Amino acid sequence: MRQNDGVNTVVDGADAAFEDSPTDRSTSTADLEARLIAAVDIAREAVEASGEGAVGEHIEAVVEGDCTVSHYFAADITGYRGWVWCSVLATCPPVDAGDDIDITVSEIALLPGSDALTAPQWVPWSQRIAPGDLGPGDVLAAPADDPRLVPNHIDSDSLQSESDLDDVSAVMLELGLGRTRVLSREGRDDAATRWFEGAHGPDSDMAGASKLHCGSCGFYLPVAGALRVAFGVCANEYAADGTVVSAEYGCGAHSDAVAPSGEGSPAYDAYDDGAIEIVPAAPAENAPTDNAPVVAESDTVPSDTVASVDAPTEAEVAPVADESASADS
Structure with missing residues (x-):
């Protein structure tokens, strides 16, 4: 009997003779692997028979060992982008040279591919906890071998037995020390x-x-x-x-900080009405100056002259009215 990957196979005399010839065995194994690689339809039917999901195109066939080949198919399943179906086929050499080989489906699995969306690697809880995670009612016990803690006022190397540790602990409690471990x-x-x-x-x-x-x-x-x-x-x-x-930290609320002068706002600062501040004033834009030209009375235009220029007289309007009337007649 020969054991191959957990499967026991009966070996009779013919097969034993086959094993005695390394050349024949190598040739036969290569032929069996070639048949397993070509058995794509068998691998596909096995996945489809499982009814777990749609099977896509054949991706590759990988030789896992003697007489064992894994076929990989694309998994056309919603939410499983990049995942692949794996169908493992196996066989064994025939007893007689002319006998056909039987191909067996060892297992079927849905595996993540190289670009599959997978969950992050699992990290133990003791390594995931971070500062600030402790909440009301939570218990976070320090490990017994926590390197941050050492026995309180105890040199463990000087203790000869557990009874010495018990005696020291009792004295510590009597003295009111209370803590059995302190920071290392x-x-x-x-x-x-x-x-x-x-x-x-x-x-x-x-x-x-x-x-x-x-x-x-x-x-x-x-x-x-x-x-x-x-x-x-x-x-x-x-x-x-x-x-x-x-001790080297600091802020504006230091006990020796000096408040700035004033009341904090100019509206509430003290005003000294006895102090006079002379501010030069700028000249007004419309104020007359000494060099401004003076307009003589002879240069002014009479009001009646302006009216005669701007408005037409009755003599100028009448002929126009007469011409329009004659045209209508």
């Missing part, structure tokens, strides 16, 4: 990097526009521990209230 050096470095490069770090736009820094502000509450000299919490309700800020 790696955890502190990660937090400091995020805060320093974040929106409340020295490179932000707000800090660049301010001349004063949080380290000298009365609203600045330094954090405890190793990060005390570099970070604190803002206590100004009009600024970054309740947010960790860098």
Whole structure:
């Protein structure tokens, strides 16, 4: 018995003799693969018989191994652009040289092609979660081997057994320390990097526009521990209230900021009515000047002369009326 890709095939004496000849086996295998490649209709009928969707044109045939060939067809299915049908055909050498071979359909599958629209690669939930995703009622437990945390005030290398750890934990609780783990050096470095490069770090736009820094502000509450000299919490309700800020961060609400002079608007500024400001006035456009020409009385035109020029007299109009009357008669 010979096992080929999970399929057991009975080998009788003739087939055993066939296996003893590498040349004959190679020639026979190539012939079988050629027959499988040519069996496009069988592969298509198998996909159509499944009734899963329309089958398009034949794309290619790929030899997967000895006596196994995969036929790929275009999948004409709405919503599956670029997907292909895969029909896997298999066979085995005949017992007698003159016998026909039987072609078997091993499996049928709908697979995405090179230009298929597929879902993005799955990422575990622990790697997908991002800052800001935690909501009310959510539980986000730190892993037991979280490199950001270390036992509180404990040198684990000096402990000889679990009983020593239990004893130290009991003493910690009695002293009111409470926390069994605290930030490690790696955890502190990660937090400091995020805060320093974040929106409340020295490179932000707000800090660049301010001349004063949080380290000298009365609203600045330094954090405890190793990060005390570099970070604190803002206590100004009009600024970054309740947010960790860098000591080099700054804003316009600094406790030492000086308000500009005035009342904020010229309409409310104090007015000194005792001060006189002399402003040169420009000459009026229609005001007469000393060099303006004077019109003599002899140069004026009488009113009756103007009327005789503009309006026709009765003597000039009458002949026109008489001519029109004679023409009508």
